[in-house]
Amino acid sequence: MAKADIAETRRAKIERKEQAILNAAREIFVAHGFDGARMSEIARRAGIGEGTIYSYYESKAELMLAVLQQFWDGLTLEAEAVMASTSAEGFFDRLQALAEYHLGTVIANADFINLTFALRRNNSEVTVSREHLRQYVAVFDRLFLRGQDRGEIRQGAILWQARDVFYGTLEYSARSIEMTMGADRNEREQKPVVDQMVALFRAHYGAKQAAVRTDDMVLDRLTVKLDQLCEKVDKLDQRLSR
Amino acid sequence: MAKADIAETRRAKIERKEQAILNAAREIFVAHGFDGARMSEIARRAGIGEGTIYSYYESKAELMLAVLQQFWDGLTLEAEAVMASTSAEGFFDRLQALAEYHLGTVIANADFINLTFALRRNNSEVTVSREHLRQYVAVFDRLFLRGQDRGEIRQGAILWQARDVFYGTLEYSARSIEMTMGADRNEREQKPVVDQMVALFRAHYGAKQAAVRTDDMVLDRLTVKLDQLCEKVDKLDQRLSR
DNA sequence: TGGCTAATTGAATAGCATTCGGTATTTTCG
DNA sequence: CGAAAATACCGAATGCTATTCAATTAGCCA
Numbered sequence: 027m028a029k030a031d032i033a034e035t036r037r038a039k040i041e042r043k044e045q046a047i048l049n050a051a052r053e054i055f056v057a058h059g060f061d062g063a064r065m066s067e068i069a070r071r072a073g074i075g076e077g078t079i080y081s082y083y084e085s086k087a088e089l090m091l092a093v094l095q096q097f098w099d100g101l102t103l104e105a106e107a108v109m110a111s112t113s114a115e116g117f118f119d120r121l122q123a124l125a126e127y128h129l130g131t132v133i134a135n136a137d138f139i140n141l142t143f144a145l146r147r148n149n150s151e152v153t154v155s156r157e158h159l160r161q162y163v164a165v166f167d168r169l170f171l172r173g174q175d176r177g178e179i180r181q182g183a184i185l186w187q188a189r190d191v192f193y194g195t196l197e198y199s200a201r202s203i204e205m206t207m208g209a210d211r212n213e214r215e216q217k218p219v220v221d222q223m224v225a226l227f228r229a230h231y232g233a234k235q236a237a238v239r240t241d242d243m244v245l246d247r248l249t250v251k252l253d254q255l256c257e258k259v260d261k262l263d264q265r266l267s268r
Numbered sequence: 269m270a271k272a273d274i275a276e277t278r279r280a281k282i283e284r285k286e287q288a289i290l291n292a293a294r295e296i297f298v299a300h301g302f303d304g305a306r307m308s309e310i311a312r313r314a315g316i317g318e319g320t321i322y323s324y325y326e327s328k329a330e331l332m333l334a335v336l337q338q339f340w341d342g343l344t345l346e347a348e349a350v351m352a353s354t355s356a357e358g359f360f361d362r363l364q365a366l367a368e369y370h371l372g373t374v375i376a377n378a379d380f381i382n383l384t385f386a387l388r389r390n391n392s393e394v395t396v397s398r399e400h401l402r403q404y405v406a407v408f409d410r411l412f413l414r415g416q417d418r419g420e421i422r423q424g425a426i427l428w429q430a431r432d433v434f435y436g437t438l439e440y441s442a443r444s445i446e447m448t449m450g451a452d453r454n455e456r457e458q459k460p461v462v463d464q465m466v467a468l469f470r471a472h473y474g475a476k477q478a479a480v481r482t483d484d485m486v487l488d489r490l491t492v493k494l495d496q497l498c499e500k501v502d503k504l505d506q507r508l509s510r
Numbered sequence: 511t512g513g514c515t516a517a518t519t520g521a522a523t524a525g526c527a528t529t530c531g532g533t534a535t536t537t538t539c540g
Numbered sequence: 541c542g543a544a545a546a547t548a549c550c551g552a553a554t555g556c557t558a559t560t561c562a563a564t565t566a567g568c569c570a
Contacts, residue, residue: 040548065527075550077529086527143443144386156447186444187464191433194440199432201385205398222429229472251494258501265508282517307558317519319560328558 044082047072052093060090060141087145087152094142098158101131105165117173118224118232124169125196125220132200133216139197163189183231195223286324289314294335302332302383329387329394336384340400343373347407359415360466360474366408367438367462374442375458381439405431422475430473437465 050072054063065086069076083089105127112123132139146153166189173179199219207215292314296305307328311318325331347369354365374381388395408431415421441461449457 064525069551076527077551078549080528081548140382140386140388144382146382184460184464187460190441190444190461191437191468194436194438195433196436198436198439202428202432218426218429219432222426226433226468226472230468251491251498255494255498255501258498258505262501262505262508265505318558319520320518322559323517 043072043074047074047079047082047089048093048096051089052097055090055093056137059137060086060145085152090141090145091152091154094138094145094154095158097135097138098142098154098162102158102162102165104131105162109165109169117169117176117178118228120169121173121192121227122220122224124166125192125223126216128193129196129200129216129220132197133204136200136204163193166192177233179231180233188227188231191226192223195219285314285316289316289321289324289331290335290338293331294339297332297335298379301379302328302387327394332383332387333394333396336380336387336396337400339377339380340384340396340404344400344404344407346373347404351407351411359411359418359420360470362411363415363434363469364462364466366411367434367465368458370435371438371442371458371462374439375446378442378446405435408434419475421473425473430469433468434465437461 047068050068051063054068054071057063063086065079066076068089069079072079079089083092105124108123108127109120112120114120114123142154142159167185170179170183170185170188174181174183196219203215203219289310292310293305296310296313299305305328307321308318310331311321314321321331325334347366350365350369351362354362356362356365384396384401409427412421412425412427412430416423416425438461445457445461
């Protein structure tokens with residue numbers, strides 16, 4: 027028992043220290059970027075010696091990699107939470123929620139997202155594992171397949187194509203927003219991007235419900251007009267019947 | 269006259285040397301990536317001393333920047349050439365040609381494209397100028413506006429949104445293709461991406477006066493009729509009240 | 511030609527990731 | 541418990557590179 031306890035404690039201790047390094051690294055990387063970050067500063071903030079980092083991570087690049095993977099795992103959890111907490115059941119409402127979340131996240135963390143894909147080039151062997159990225163986009167995948175099961179998405183629609191459109195457009199839009207506005211985080215710009223994304227999915231991937239909906243709208247508007255007309259005629263009728 | 273000639277010669281010489289540095293830098297950066305590239309090797313390949321580079325470019329990052337800008341300018345010219353050489357006049361055929369070109373380019377030069385956006389983060393002051401990127405996407409913009417003028421694109425379509433969808437989706441797809449296939453450059457994978465892009469534009473931006481439009485027109489006409497009817501009833505009402 | 515300026519050079523500098531010999535801490539076991 | 545063994549930790553020393561700069565060379569003009 028003592029043995030197990032001690033082993034547990036030791037592992038816990040090591041993991042605590044590892045997490046301390048990771049947290050310090052994330053803060054410094056966020057503040058200064060990859061090249062701007064000093065290993066010495068990370069060590070200082072983690073409360074350990076400079077050399078100690080290297081008994082946890084092979085190199086600066088691999089430390090960044092660990093930070094990035096934790097970052098993406100966090101995103102996955104958050105995205106899943108967003109899906110879970112969305113009260114709306116319909117596919118398009120949920121898609122909108124996911125798009126809003128993703129766009130906001132990508133804008134707020136543009137540097138990390140860029141580094142995720144740039145790291146591979148700078149350091150040939152270090153890449154965020156495909157599995158971590160797949161986990162993240164799986165949130166979309168599940169939503170899409172469910173929408174297909176519920177008949178809200180046409181059967182012929184191909185998942186990976188829709189995924190490319192969804193994440194690709196949002197990431198590119200995020201870059202555009204960021205480039206044109208700089209650090210000025212104005213949320214007004216994000217809404218039209220999300221709206222158009224949803225509209226596009228309705229038009230191109232939606233089952234042919236769009237027409238029905240429009241019919242409903244037509245019906246509603248006409249009904250209002252007709253009611254007005256009926257009132258007028260009724261008035262006239264009353265007048266005549268006197 | 270001699271003065272001008274000499275001045276010309278001197279400038280030409282300097283520009284030749286500048287181009288030599290740029291070419292050497294591009295080769296080395298392509299071969300080893302940004303961090304892997306050695307300034308000494310670039311100098312050697314350009315046939316000049318190490319220090320000389322710094323009288324042409326402030327720093328390694330700024331040298332890379334110049335390489336990237338030349339790279340994007342080259343892309344712009346190529347894209348324009350593709351548009352000019354496409355025999356088809358219709359918007360969607362041209363869109364397909366542009367999509368094929370862009371996707372192929374992005375896959376072939378993924379490293380440079382990533383670096384374009386990653387540089388900013390690594391080195392806070394160095395960024396590929398917006399103007400260079402804008403020049404490139406302007407090829408799409410012109411195509412789109414022309415399509416709108418010709419009535420192939422619906423009037424309500426918003427340029428920047430369509431642009432985000434186009435370039436965003438293609439870049440994301442390129443990354444997906446590259447990640448799943450690695451170095452194996454298989455062109456088979458590219459076709460469905462391009463095809464779906466064109467189909468999507470047809471469905472969402474095309475002036476296909478589909479159900480929605482017709483419905484709107486029907487609604488408008490009926491509304492007018494009803495308004496006319498209302499007026500008639502009003503007139504009748506007035507006549508009776510006399 | 512000789513003097514002036516600008517361009518060029520590569521050895522010296524400086525900054526930083528990474529290593530490594532030595533020290534502290536924990537674990538094992540008689 | 542106590543000491544040996546194993547492990548974790550440290551930070552000064554190392555090595556590698558971008559960058560600088562004092563010295564040298566080339567270009568130009570009178």
